[in-house]
Amino acid sequence: MKFMTDINITSPETRIRYTDPLFLIGSCFTEHIGDKLGSLKFSILQNPHGILFDPVSVSRTLDACMENRPTSAPSLFPLNECWNSWDHHSRFSGIDRDAVLAGINHEREKAHHFLKKSRWLVITLGSSYSYRLVEENERPVANCHRAPAQWFRKHLCTIDETVAVLDNTLHRLFRFNPDLKIIFTVSPVRHLRDGVVENNRSKARLIEAVHHLVHKFNKLYYFPAYELVIDVLRDYRFYDIDLAHPNYQATTFVLDHFRNSFISPDDHPLMDQVQQVVNARKHRAFQPDTEAHRNFLRTFSDKAKLLQDNYPFLDFSEESAYFLEALQ
Structure with missing residues (x-):
């Protein structure tokens, strides 16, 4: 008797080797992959701006890493007794502005040089929702830092918007590092605060956009982390108590498939x-x-x-x- 749906994962002709530096960016599920590879002594660098969810933030971060663009003091803003950056996760925030700035620029500098020598880039997209800061001409933000909701407009990126912003960054990446190969994934973490229907619309747009790009470029690959949890496991016993995050068994199942499909035997x-x-x-x-x-x-x-x-x-x-x- 068959209890699980089969899934066909297309492996790249040349797979990841231990000597290949890997740059990882995106949602919290990126860090599940990165932490596991790091614990196995692969050479990795992940999320130099912290966890990112939407494609606009991912693209802006990769652009900043390629340009090695310094962050200046006026870019920081005070909120909740800390200095923060709209382009960075709250883990960079702190009460000492100079220390925050130094930490941000140190990570950017390190990311610039690591991305230049990387052989693989893993991009995990979590949500099509992008938050725009109303008082700054609706500039996209990577993190809201618990600021008042009325400061932002919540925007659901269209498929065309997602393709356009990622396509531009991909062209820049291949000029910046011609040896780079890219693996796209869509996070299986469910963004239930958006609503169940809204989460599914958001994920569907990401999946369609990513597949458009994978078929356009010959150095892009898709790893179906989302499908492995949603369509193969298909059971709440594989989720944490919040019913949104895959639990240890689920992430191990996904990582085993990543190993078998993308890492050289x-x-x-x-x-x-x-x-x-x-x-x-x-x-x-x-x-x-x-x-x-x-x-x-x-x-x-x-x-x-x-x-x-x-x-x-x-x-x-x-x-x-x-x-x-x-x-x-």
Whole structure:
């Protein structure tokens, strides 16, 4: 008896390798992918402006990274006892304006150079809704920073608007970094505060726009994260308590498909070895003073050193330091 719908995922001819730098940008689901790849020691940089949801904010951020355009003090505004930027997530906000500015510009500078050398860009779009700041000629904002709702106009981007803004940025990206390949995904996180019907309209527009672009460019690919959760799993037991965010089982299911479809099979054994060392670093022994646990630490200390020696592009400094300190 069959309990799940099959899904056909088209893999690129050349898949992601460990030596490929990956730049990730977009919604919170971007960070599920990025955090997992980062924990497996891939070279990643994600969301240099913080979490972004709509295609306009994603495009504006990528443009800023390519231009290496500095943020100046007048761009910041005070709200709720903090200095904030309309182009950045609240994680950049703070009470010291100079520190906020320094943090923003440091991340932009790092992102500029990383994007230039990246081999893959993963873009995860979350919503077609874009918020426009009314008093500043309806400029798009990346984050509302809990400002009063009347400051903004909520705009549902059309398919044509989404295609146009992303198309322009894609052309710039391929000039900026001719070796770049791009994977689009649509986040399976449900934006229920918009309403169920409105969320579905929003996602549908993103999916249609992305597929238009994927068929236009030969270096663009689509990973169906949205379809894997909505159409394959299709069950609220795969959602968190808010009924909006996929839970651990769902995200693991999606990430397994990403691995199998987009990461070179030649690197899968190395990924498994790295995962063993990472898991050992997180292990908490019931009896840490036993010789058995010390042997466990020695085993994985040696394994981390061997992997580091054989694969110099991996960084096991944190794990090695932990094992050695625990053995003292």
